[in-house]
Amino acid sequence: xxxxxxxxxxxxxxxxxxxxxxxxxxxxxxxxxxxxxxxxxxxxxxxxxxxxxxxxxxxxxxxxxxxxxxxxxxxxxxxxxxxxxxxxxxxxxxxxxxxxxxxxxxxxxxxxxxxxxxxxxxxxxxxxxxx
Numbered sequence: 001x002x003x004x005x006x007x008x009x010x011x012x013x014x015x016x017x018x019x020x021x022x023x024x025x026x027x028x029x030x031x032x033x034x035x036x037x038x039x040x041x042x043x044x045x046x047x048x049x050x051x052x053x054x055x056x057x058x059x060x061x062x063x064x065x066x067x068x069x070x071x072x073x074x075x076x077x078x079x080x081x082x083x084x085x086x087x088x089x090x091x092x093x094x095x096x097x098x099x100x101x102x103x104x105x106x107x108x109x110x111x112x113x114x115x116x117x118x119x120x121x122x123x124x125x126x127x128x129x130x131x
Contacts, residue, residue: 001030002057002075004067011070024074030054031078035085048093055082055097056113059104063112079104 007023014022021029034047034054061067061075083101086094103111 001026002054002061004061004064004071007061007071007074008068011068022074023071024077027058027074027078028081031081031085035082044091045093048091048097051082051086052093052097052100053115055079055101056115058082059101059108059113060115063108 007026010021010026011023014020031054034051058075058078062072062079064072064075067075079101083098083105086098086101089095089098100111100113104113
């Protein structure tokens with residue numbers, strides 16, 4: 001969803017077709033769905049992982065040389081919105097994310113996030129047995 005070419009197509013469509021969402025609107029909706037709602041209890045750790053992934057992808061998009069300026073600007077605004085949302089957070093995950101965003105905003109090129117590939121461990125899913 002945060003691919004520079006896809007968001008550029010979105011920007012083009014939004015200019016040509018009234019009522020189509022802009023990249024900023026899509027990023028805003030993504031942030032609302034990611035950061036609002038259940039963040040406590042059993043789902044808190046998973047929510048923190050998803051929130052971190054979205055924030056890190058926005059940071060990368062904000063400085064992506066292949067992205068158009070309006071896409072970079074929408075991503076940077078999204079990073080600042082993440083900062084606003086997590087700044088007062090008490091969870092260790094939000095404090096870590098707040099620190100990561102602060103470093104990025106201070107010096108984006110030196111503090112780019114490094115995405116780790118998400119790979120499943122070998123073996124059957126938890127709760128399933130092999131036959």
